[in-house]
Amino acid sequence: MSKSVPVRSQSARYRPPLWLRSGHLQSVWPSLFRSVSLQGPETETLPTPDDDELHLDWYRQGSDRLAILSHGLEGHSRRPYILGLARALLADGWDVLAWNFRSCGGVMNRQPRFYHSGATEDLGLVVERGLAAGYRSAMLSGFSMGGNLTLLYLAQQGERIDSRIAGGLAYSVPCDLAGSADMLALPSRRIYMNRFLKDLRPKMEEKARRFPDRIDVDGFDQIRTFHQFDDRFTAPLHGFRDAREYWAACSALPRLPDIRVPTLMINAADDPFLSPACYPQSRQALGPWVTLEMPRWGGHVGFVERARDGYYWSERRALGFVTHLA
Structure with missing residues (x-):
């Protein structure tokens, strides 16, 4: 297993244009104006033990590394933030598996239940399916609710985590669910x-x-x-x-010290969804394997960048992070 990463809390080097230095504008801009072009995925329906199903999007190019991406509340596997990260990781040599929570992606699930912030049993099924395809290593990434889900899954795995899981990356994470509910109220x-x-x-x-x-x-x-x-x-x-x-x-917050793979959490300081508790900064709160970065700007799943290649800052940061994974 890789060495643990040092805990640090910093204002990461993200400097948007002056007109984008607003948490609210950053939070809505990508949904309104971003479009990401990506090859059509290979789709798969994954059955669950309770007679339901999960819908997966595969982007394969013969890599031995797999990134598993989890979307946010009422999102789906083809939202611009998922496709943007997928495109960047594909260009970096990864295969990508993006999945839909139950009832998301345009297909209603069969059971009364739907999805929630702690449904790690579903993420676990997706991880098992991904690893069964023969990858040497995998990285888990999630946005917003998917970020909380990713961190909670890694924490629950703890010391027994599959050695092929090299790390985790989570953006705009409402790891204090009660506090974030208060903020949105x-x-x-x-x-x-x-x-x-x-x-x-x-x-x-x-x-x-x-x-x-x-x-x-x-x-x-x-x-x-x-x-x-x-x-x-x-x-x-x-x-x-x-x-x-x-x-x-x-809530993933109290479980962060249980994580045992290098993990990066990026929460913008101006995120209008997050409570103060969503910015844990002490080693005791984060544990030895989790790094928190707090860019001054970025909003909720924003981090907009106006660049010729179409990448957002969050995607460039992801590429810098995965470089250090096994």
Whole structure:
């Protein structure tokens, strides 16, 4: 196993143009204006033990290294931030496997449950499938909720992690789920919360039609926050008593010291989704294997760069990080 990396908390060298030095603008710009061209993937449907399925996108070029990418809340495997990182890693000689959480990517899953921030059993199935393809090494990367999922999975594996997993990379991580829910409940964050609820509503309505004995969407219009949504839907459908229990059980923050592979977490200081606790800076909080970088700017899954090659700063930083992996 590789040597541990030193813990450090720094303002990484990301300097966007003056007009992009806003956490809110950085958070919305890529969704509105970014397009990434990438060859069509080879798709695969991966069955789960509970008679459900996960949908995978493979980008293969014969490498012996695999990067496994996890998207964010209400994202999917072909969002620009996933394709941007995939393109950069492919150019660097990696194969890439991007996957969709249950109910994401345009295909509704079969079970009442959907996805959540601690569904590491699904990520574990994807990792097993990837490693079974014969790769010498693998790297796990995730964005936002997918970042929390990635860190939590690595922490749960701890000392018994497969020796082929060389490291982890996570961006804009709400590793303190309760605190991030509080942030998104603020009036100034209503635009983000409304967007999430707008995307989640048709999914819950479809599930209510399929499972009327389990799911009731009457009064959905009254839901304004993740406190309410997770209390009513996420927690009970996934075996938690309530939202607070769900957040406590699935936050990666207290588990970071259990990680045993080199791992980089990048959280912009101006991220409007993250609570102060999402910026752990002490060795005790991070453990010996995790590095935190805090660029002054970048917003939530932003890190916009206006460059001829189309790369964002986050992708350039990823290439610098993977250079040091086994």
